[in-house]
Amino acid sequence: MKKKYPLGQIRRHLETGPIVLVSSAWKGRANIMTMGWHMMMQFKPALFGCYIWEENHSFEMIRRSKECVINVPTVDLVDKVVGVGNCTGGKVDKFEKFGLTPLPADKVGAPLIKECYANFECQLADARMISSYGFFIWEVVKAHVATRPKNPRTLHYRGQGDFMVAGRSISRREKFKRQNL
Amino acid sequence: MKKKYPLGQIRRHLETGPIVLVSSAWKGRANIMTMGWHMMMQFKPALFGCYIWEENHSFEMIRRSKECVINVPTVDLVDKVVGVGNCTGGKVDKFEKFGLTPLPADKVGAPLIKECYANFECQLADARMISSYGFFIWEVVKAHVATRPKNPRTLHYRGQGDFMVAGRSISRREKFKRQNL
Numbered sequence: 001m002k003k004k005y006p007l008g009q010i011r012r013h014l015e016t017g018p019i020v021l022v023s024s025a026w027k028g029r030a031n032i033m034t035m036g037w038h039m040m041m042q043f044k045p046a047l048f049g050c051y052i053w054e055e056n057h058s059f060e061m062i063r064r065s066k067e068c069v070i071n072v073p074t075v076d077l078v079d080k081v082v083g084v085g086n087c088t089g090g091k092v093d094k095f096e097k098f099g100l101t102p103l104p105a106d107k108v109g110a111p112l113i114k115e116c117y118a119n120f121e122c123q124l125a126d127a128r129m130i131s132s133y134g135f136f137i138w139e140v141v142k143a144h145v146a147t148r149p150k151n152p153r154t155l156h157y158r159g160q161g162d163f164m165v166a167g168r169s170i171s172r173r174e175k176f177k178r179q180n181l
Numbered sequence: 182m183k184k185k186y187p188l189g190q191i192r193r194h195l196e197t198g199p200i201v202l203v204s205s206a207w208k209g210r211a212n213i214m215t216m217g218w219h220m221m222m223q224f225k226p227a228l229f230g231c232y233i234w235e236e237n238h239s240f241e242m243i244r245r246s247k248e249c250v251i252n253v254p255t256v257d258l259v260d261k262v263v264g265v266g267n268c269t270g271g272k273v274d275k276f277e278k279f280g281l282t283p284l285p286a287d288k289v290g291a292p293l294i295k296e297c298y299a300n301f302e303c304q305l306a307d308a309r310m311i312s313s314y315g316f317f318i319w320e321v322v323k324a325h326v327a328t329r330p331k332n333p334r335t336l337h338y339r340g341q342g343d344f345m346v347a348g349r350s351i352s353r354r355e356k357f358k359r360q361n362l
Contacts, residue, residue: 009340015217016337016345017198036196039220041232041314049230049316051222075351082353086361129310133222135230137314151345156197156337158350159190161357164197164332167348169339170256172263176342180267 002119005143007046013072013118013145014048015040016166018154019081021071022052023102025110026061030102032094032113033058034085036157038070046140047125054134057089062136066124067108070140071116075153075165080115082161107141117146183300186324188227194253194299194326195229196221197347199335200262202252203233204283206291207242211283213275213294214239215266217338219251227321228306235315238270243317247305248289251321252297256334256346261296263342288322298327 022033038050048070052059062068073081080098087094095102095111102111105121112119122138129135146152156164173181203214219231229251233240243249254262261279268275276283276292283292286302293300303319310316327333337345354362 011338011340012343015198016339017196037221039230039232040218041316047314049220051220078351078353079356082356086356086358126314133228133307133318135222151339153348156347157192158197158332159192160362161354162193162350162352164350165348166337167334167346169343169345170259171343172259173342175260175263175267177267181341 002144002146005118005145007140007143008043010046010120010140010143011040011043014038014070014120016154017156018072018166019157019163021073021081021084021113021116022050022058022062023069023071023110023113024058024061024065024067026065030095030111031058031061031089032084032100033089034081041137048120048122048138048140050136050138051134052136063130065109067110068122068138069105069108069110069112070120070122071113072118072152072154073116075155077115078155078163081155105142112144117152119144183325183327186299186326188321188324189224191227191301191321191324192221192224195219195251195301197335198337199253199347200338200344202254202262202265202294202297203231203239203243204250204252204291204294205239205242205246205248207246211276211292212239212242212270213265213281214270215262222318229301229303229319229321231317231319232315233317244311246290248291249303249319250286250289250291250293251301251303252294253299253333253335254297256336258296259336259344262336286323293325298333300325
């Protein structure tokens with residue numbers, strides 16, 4: 001079960017650097033791409049940056065619709081994640097091919113992917129670096145996160161087909177200044 | 182022992198989203214900051230983007246020198262990583278305070294941090310997004326990576342003083358198209 005999640009805390013699920021699935025919609029068709037080059041950029045409003053290769057079928061869908069959803073998968077979805085990243089939405093319906101379920105988002109036209117534990121609805125905040133770097137700056141306008149587990153087993157890509165799976169958690173909370181938490 | 186590492190493969194150590202230590206030098210002083218908001222942006226030349234808060238003491242040192250080193254620590258350094266992130270270089274010499282060893286870099290004035298398993302020497306490639314977003318685009322001009330372990334136990338920050346430690350590795354190499362590896 002997912003709940004609405006505070007936008008000021010989405011770093012918890014994005015700053016660790018997981019592989020994500022980016023869903024998009026344009027002219028009645030939806031698509032998904034696998035993406036690993038992204039980062040948090042600001043807490044409030046919540047800004048998130050990512051690189052999208054212009055050769056990806058999703059590139060024009062995302063650039064034109066100015067919207068997407070960032071979906072965070074866990075290790076049980078690894079074969080779907082790899083499959084999505086190794087075929088093109090120009091030829092197949094990836095939701096159908098990989099048994100992923102599109103759900104309507106609240107604030108954007110792109111669908112949420114039900115099977116992912118977290119979904120972040122995004123609206124384009126700055127397009128100035130798209131042409132030179134393929135770099136999109138998004139405002140995250142709504143977040144949905146599963147209530148458990150607290151620390152999901154996300155996937156982190158190393159290249160060459162290798163993934164690191166999120167391991168144990170450690171806290172050093174007592175060593176932080178309060179304003180740095 | 183570290184070796185020169187191919188620039189086209191640095192994603193292996195950066196795309197997973199580790200917390201890094203950024204070292205800098207300006208007017209005879211060196212400093213270190215802890216940083217988690219960064220991403221790969223291009224393979225060749227190797228481009229890497231990161232956010233630096235303008236309130237950080239390192240911000241002006243890095244902006245003026247147009248250079249830095251991105252150093253990747255492992256879990257054994259967690260208390261130094263937290264310590265570095267919770268004091269200011271305006272008041273202390275962080276190398277001395279945390280027992281970290283500065284080593285001369287090859288192509289930049291900023292020092293490498295010996296205790297980190299990987300060091301990436303960076304020169305500023307694009308300053309256009311610094312004033313609006315604190316966003317620096319770097320060209321990685323030299324990489325040094327320890328020869329082992331193959332998959333270091335990096336730290337991935339979740340906020341609130343919590344870190345995820347890099348866990349097990351899994352390969353799906355056989356499911357990738359060759360050009361996507």
